[in-house]
Structure formats: structure tokens, C-alpha cells
Amino acid sequence: MPSWFPGARYRRYAREWYPIVVGAVKTTYDKVKSELAAGMATPSVAAKLISKLDENSTEDDIWVARAIPASLYLGGADTTVSALQTFTLAMILYPEVQRKAQAEIDRVVGNSRLPDFSDQDALPYVQAVLKEVSRWHPVTPLGAPRKVIVSDVYEGYYIPAGSIIIPNVWGMMHDPAVFAEPDRFHPERWLSPDAPAFPNPVFGFGARQCPGRVLARASVWSNIVGIFKLAAFDITPTEDGPPEEAYTSGAISYVKPFRCNILPRSTVAASLVRATESDG
Template sequence: MSILSRFDMIPLAILTVLFGLTLYIWYSGKKQLPYPPGPKRLPIVGNLFSMPSQEEWVTYRKWSDEFGSDIIHTDVMGSHVIILNSIKAANDLLDRRSPIYSDRPPMAALRDLLNMDFNITFLPYGPAWRHLRREFHINFLSTEMEVFRPFEQRAVHRLLRNFLSSPNNFSKHLRHMAGQIILSVAYGIDVRPEGDPYVENAENVLHALEIGSAKEATLFDTIPWLLHMPSWFPGARFKRRARKWCRIVDNALQTTHDKVKGDLDSGTAAPSVAANMLSKLDENSTELDLLAAKGVPGTMYMAGADTTVTALETFILAMTLYPEVQRKAQAEIDSVVGNSRLPDYSDQDALPYVQAVLKEVLRWHPVTPLGVSHKVIKSDVYEGHFIPAGSIIIPNVWGMLHDPNIFTEPDRFYPERWFSPDVPAFPIQAFGFGARQCPGRVFARRSIWANIAGILAAFKIVPTEDGPPEKKYLSGLVSYVKPFRCYIRPRSEAAASLVRDTENEI
């Protein structure tokens, strides 16, 4: 839901125009080359009122076709925005020129108003980011993650049991499963089957993230003086609401941090990333070490759950709309795994079609269709076009993964495409670019795969009597599937019995 109504934005726009001369850099600085092509701009406000507010990824892709360029230039109140619509452009700039394209925009709503500056995703390029990135890699080594496989498998099996008992609540069950995995791995918390306070805290943090990444929140980056606007000012409702959610986020993270610290002191701490990092702190620890001990598990807490849920909702939607894909994947599982057990991680390499389904889920609708914005730290030139220093770079991941020159019939859910030598080996763009690529991508892929394989082995997903649902997604940093209905039924009594038997696992 929008945080600021269009009415609320009117006084902001008027005052912005009045103060426009201080921001008016339309023609400032000398450039020898043209900007990349883009939609026509108005004086001072630029493209402020022409930027799309829904399904932006579709509009940005159309702009590439309209203006004949893989990169598009827009201007929002003097802030240059460069949109990358092709894998080639993203590779050339965000990967090969990563040292100057790995900064972040201010993200003031998230970092300043909601106190999420511990999150490595939002940190600017610099010493703090490098330190947390290094700690992420250390804690996400495959050998470090092996200890958590039983936790993940139990969470998947609990999800299957929940699907068996109340399939209509599949979105709720997906969220609980994702929360269970993240909380166990990040903090060693064994969550309750229902009504767990830590899961509820995680949901609150994710809701705050949704608020802080809403379209209106970017106004604080475009018009920085809004950060100093008094709370009674028209349009300041966002700041008032952010103050409340900031307290909720701080409390949620402090609660989990204190629990792990208490468990370490009493010698009862379960294996977790937080326990591992906190146990290494001593009197010689630096401020960056303290930040990492909070930021690494905290980022997992925020980043892992929502992305897993959204990917699995996309999977369920796809299975509802493409029954032939579901049948092929289930036939492969039956032939390899059989009917006497459920699939587990050891089956991944033997189930290439299920792997292709996972790849297609991440391509068909990426969890973050516009990625996370980058910022270029110095002026650059690309294919004869000038990119000013400080430009915000939006990687249109959806547009890249729907490029018809690479992915034939891009709107079709078609796992078979991943067996062709003409497409990339994996839609790695779904996990970011360059130095900013998601450090937990291997863990995320494994978790999503385990759930997909388990669901396919045990259940059949079909449309309701109302017919196939609509494929519709909401805008935001994480693009949620618009709520839809389907039937999730056991494939057989034998499959249902296998699911029930997981209740007894240790």
C-alpha cells in the first residue's frame, strides 16, 4: 500500500520547484558526449512525473525498444538515473567495471529513518561494507553451511505437513518455513510450529523493509532536505510512520541478539552464524567486528526469508498455470527417487529437470526484478554515451531475463530452455552483479530447491473451479506475487503417508 498519497506529494512537489534553483543542475558540468537516450524531460523536475509506479520493469524494457538502446537515461529532480536493460550492459558496467559501479544510493529511508544501516545490502562501498562482506564469505563457506542441512530439511518437512493439514494457507506456511530456516541458521532458534514470537518479529522487520523500499521512500534520496522536514509538515506521514517501525526493527534484532548472547553465557547456544561470530569477540575486537556480529546475521534475517517465500510462490503459481511442467518434474522424481522416500539434497545432480524448474522460477519473475540500485562513483563513458558521477544505476533484471534475443518466448514458463547451449548456464542476474552479488546465493538456491523438490514429490497443484489465476506482481524492492488461489492436494495416499512420517524425525 502506498505510504504517501498523491495528494500528500503535491505540497512536496510545489516546494521542490520553489527550491529548484538549488537542485537545478540540468546543464551543470561540461560533458563532451550525450547522455544515453530516454524519455523527454521537463525543466527542473525532469522525469519525476513520467517514471512508472507499477510494473516498472515492463516499462523500462519497452523504453529500450522505443529508444533503441540497452541503457536508458532519465532525470529525477537533477538526479541522473541510468537503467540497464541487457545482460551485456550489466556485465560490461556492473561486473567488469565493478570498482566504480559498486556504491549504493543514500537509501535514506532505510538507513537513516529505519536504522537498517547494519544491513550489508544497503551499506555504501567502503571499509564497513568490505569488512562485512568478508565476514559473510567466511560464514557462508560450504563447509560452514553443512552443519545446518538437518535444520533446513526439518523446515521443509514441516512445510509439507502444513500443506497436508491446511493447504489453503500455503502463503502463511511458506513464510513460517522461511522464518524457521533463517532463524535457525542465523540465530540457532528452534521456532514453534505456530505463533512463534521470533517469526512474528521477523515478519515485522520484513514489513518495515517493504515500507522503507516503497516508491515514495526514494523521495528522500531525490530530495534530501525532506529528511529535515518537521513531522507536522504536509507529506511527513512517512517520517512519523518510520519512527514507529524503527523501534520495532531495533527491538526485533536486539531480542535475537540478546538471546544468542545469553545462550552463549549459559553454554546452551545452538550452532548458528550469530553464535559463531559473537564467540569470537574479545577486548581486541574493533567497531567493525561489532558491526559485523550484528550485521551478518541481521542481513540474513532480513534478506533470506522474503526472497525465499516470493520465489516459492512464483513456483506454485507456475505449476498452477503449466501442468505439463509439473508432470514432467514429478515423473523425473518418481524415476530417480522412487515412491518410498522424499527427495533430499543428495538428489540434486540426479534431477536435472527439477534444477531447470528452479532456474526458470528465478528467470520467469525474479524476486527483485529491478535488483538493488547501484551508484557510479565517477563519470564514465559507455558506447559513446556519458554517465555522470553519482548516477543511480538500476539493473532491470526482469528485462534482462526476458530478452527475446536470448530467451525465446520469454513470458512462457519453459524449463527446457535451460538445456540449450544458447542460453546462460544459470540466471545469475537474479542474485545481483559484481562485488554486490548476493553472498548467500548458494544457500538460497539450495533452500529453494529443497522446497520445490519436496512439494513436487508429495503434492499436485491445480487451479480452483474459478480457473487459472492471474500472473500479477506488486512493485517494490522485493516483488510479491499478487495473492491467488489454487488447490494443493497429496499426489496419493502413499505420498501423504511419507509426509506424515516426517513428524517422527529427530
């Protein structure tokens, strides 16, 4: 189908986006390669893969060294941003949740350091906040399409082989039979003995769950709890008042732009964050 034909916009998009995607992979690869040659590279997945290449390496070997680090980054760059946006919005709209989470961090960790991964089990309320971020506004409200391999019957519906199934993740995460007051950001629901199991459908289903889900949770946890947010900063609305709970549509849903105040909780907190930055 020619690109000028009605309905063939995807071909024009592909022609426009191809150099951007390839450039994102190649540019980062070339940067790490040059840093390795200069003896200035910091430890990374890319550096480890590139260091294994030699004169006998094939084009496929080189492409793997390019693609794996890029996939690790690009696979979470947009979804992680969405989750962090949702967290920030929730802290503004539900300030009592922010205060409870900060109180738990202060009680368990104190104010002489930032939390790290060894503190996770001792911070159950903070863990519940992260789970609620995923449930309240799923990053991918309709999940990823799946193709049915074998014909099946589900709750009286016949699903022929070859059908494309689009999972309604939003509906699952807002089912009032499972989550009371589903539109409310309520971390306490995850502390109940009969709380649903987690991880949940926000990361997919069965053997085809998101392969980066462990890294994704760790990345969001470190950003929310330690590096930038709860432990060190207060997140509050501006003088214009709280923002609206408004999101974009699309495969990945983002919070619509809003303004807020993010200020250090204390001079000690500010110094801890600066020390983290100076440590790289």
C-alpha cells in the same frame, strides 16, 4: 527536515519501523542466549556466535552476534517467499511442467525418500524449473540501484560519474533476443546447449552480486523440491479455476493472493513429510 513537512514521510516511517527492526534482531538474540544458558539451544549461527562472547566482549562484539544471524534470515525472508509464490503459481498455470518435474524425481529418487542436495546434478529438469522461476518473475524486477564511480560511455550514452543506475532486471530476463517467448514459463530453455549462463542478473552484477545467492538457491531448492512441493505434493487450482498471473509492484514483487489445492501425492509421500517434521 521536520517530520510534519511535506515530503518527509520517510521520517515518520523510520520512527515507526526502527523499534520493529531492532526488536527483530534483539528478540531472536535474547531467545537463543536464554536457550544456551538452559542447555537447550540447537546448533545455529547465532548459538555459535553467542557462545564466543565473554566478560571481555565489547558492545560491538555483542552487536555482531546479534546482527549477522538476523541479516542471514531477514535478507532472504521476503525474497525467498516471493520465489516460492512464483513457483506455486507456475505449477498451477503450467501443469505439464509440474508433471515432468515429478516424473524426473520419481525416476531418479524413487518414492522411498525425499530428494536432498546430493540429487541436484541428477535432476536437470528440476534445476531448469528453479532457474525459470527466477527468470519468469524476478523477485526484484529493477534490481538494486548502483552509483557510477567513473564516467563511462555505454552504447553511445554518456554516463557521468556519480550517476545512479537502476538495472532493468525484468527487461533483461524478458529480452526476446535472448529468451524466446519470454512471457512463457518454459524450463526447457535452460536445457539448451546455447542457454544463457546462470546465475544471471536476478542476483546482481559483478563483485556486488547478492552475497547470499548460494544460500538463497539452496533454500529455494530444498523448499520446492524436497520439503514441501514437487516430490510430495500435487499443486492444482481450486474449483474456481486457475488464478490470474498478477503481481504487486515495489522493490520486491509478490504474487497477489490466490487460492489453490496442495495435496499429498500419496500416503507414502504424506508419511515422508511427517517424518521430516518429526526429525526437526
